[in-house]
């Protein structure tokens with residue numbers, strides 16, 4: 001069955017292209033698939049599949065999502081640095097994010113967010129304190 005991937009910027013259906021169409025000077029990205037919209041918005045796919053990592057977006061939205069991911073990933077990575085298991089750290093961070101945003105957990109994917117939602121992710125993540133002492137505290141006391 002053919003996938004329907006809709007642009008988050010303009011609502012048109014995107015088409016499947018290779019990285020060569022989007023990054024002509026990055027031969028290392030030519031094996032990747034992308035969904036690209038006529039308006040220029042695009043999104044990458046999970047490697048060797050046509051499954052999009054989110055919805056196609058223009059540069060402003062892609063930049064906002066990237067910043068959102070940087071802020072959000074800092075939260076669960078800080079947990080891992082404290083000795084928490086990766087899967088648990090990530091899933092509890094996503095649960096927290098969905099509560100903060102008021103979005104159902106199944107719809108809480110930064111890759112699907114528009115620009116203003118991605119900006120809200122940055123705001124709620126920055127409002128959450130991160131440990132400011134050197135990692136890992138637990139190992140230090142054991143020495």
Ligand SMILES: [Zn+2]
Pocket residue numbers: 007008009010011012037038039040041
């Ligand atoms: Zn579009």
